[in-house]
Amino acid sequence: MELVAGYALVQLVAALFAAFGSAFVRGLTGFGMAILLVPILALALDPVEAVLLANFLSVFIGLSEIRRLIRNAERTAWTIAGIVVVTTPMGLVALAQTPPGIARLAIALIAFSAFLAILLPRRAEGLPGRATTSGVGLLSGLMTGYAGMPGPPVVPYYVGRDLPREIAKASMMLIFTIAAAAGLGSGAAMGLLDWRLSLLAVLLFPAVLLGNMLGNKASGRIGDRTWRIIVGLVLGGAALAAVVRLF
Known part of the structure; x- marks a missing residue:
């Protein structure tokens, strides 16, 4: 049964709960x-649709608090975000050419990689070198296009350092919004963006706004310390759930 913009009830319910929880x-x-x-969305929608819908929701919630993000973000966030903008199309091209089953496996493995990275020892607060920062931007851009997940390289880059929590959060959120x-x-430039997704994103946004608040x-x-423990648990739980869902 198709309810809204051609999406079935089960797809809408799955998207609603996933949007609120995430x-x-x-x-x-x-x-x-x-x-x-x-x-989660990739199980109910085509993987390309899942990635682009997540992008819509990330932009909406990021714009709702953009002043705070710009004010508190570390300057490295702008460098990483700039590289992400350039490299994202390459990841999206790869996703469009990948069979859905293989794409879902790759997305699950990407989620698992973030958990492994966060287990590395914490580093000092000083700024990492340019090569490290550029590498994070490159990987994040490829993962943004392929899986809608800029986070696996970015989260260890900030959470793995002795940064104030607000700076780490604002830096990550700014990168993710961009x-x-x-x-x-x-997606729009490559003709992959189905504008029904924008309608679905608008319908889901109140749940995102409430969950974020x-x-x-x-x-x-x-x-x-509790916050950093939660970060590790979230990454581990997401990785485990993504792998389990494949089977």
Whole structure:
């Protein structure tokens, strides 16, 4: 049964719950929306649609708090975001040429890679070298296009350093917002963007807004060490769930 913009009831319900839950995690940790959202959406929608829908929602929620993100983000966020804009189309081209089953496996493995990276020892607060920052931007752009997930390289880059939590969160969120916009622009330019997705995104956005607000409130009530533990648990849970869903 098709209800809204050609999408069936089961697709809409899955997207609604995934949007709310992933937005709550985003508000709590500063990341996780795409890592949690895309693997779930990819089970109900075509993988390309799942990636682009997640991009729509990421842009919407990012724009709702863009002033705070710009004010608090580390300057490396702009460097990484610029590289992401350039490299995102290459990832999207690869996704469009990949069979759906293989694409779902790749998306699950990308989610798992973020969990492994966060287990690495924490580094000092000083800025990483240009090569490291550029590499993070390159990988993040490719993953944005292919899986709608700029987070796997970005999260360890910021959370793995002794940065104030607000700076780490704002930096990640700013990158993710710009990355999502780049993904939508690339999809439109390549003729892959079904504009029914924009309608679905508008319908889902209230759930995203509510989930993000509740996550932000919860984040203000926990200490930094607890926050970092939650970051690791979220990444691990998302990776495990994404792999389990394949079977």
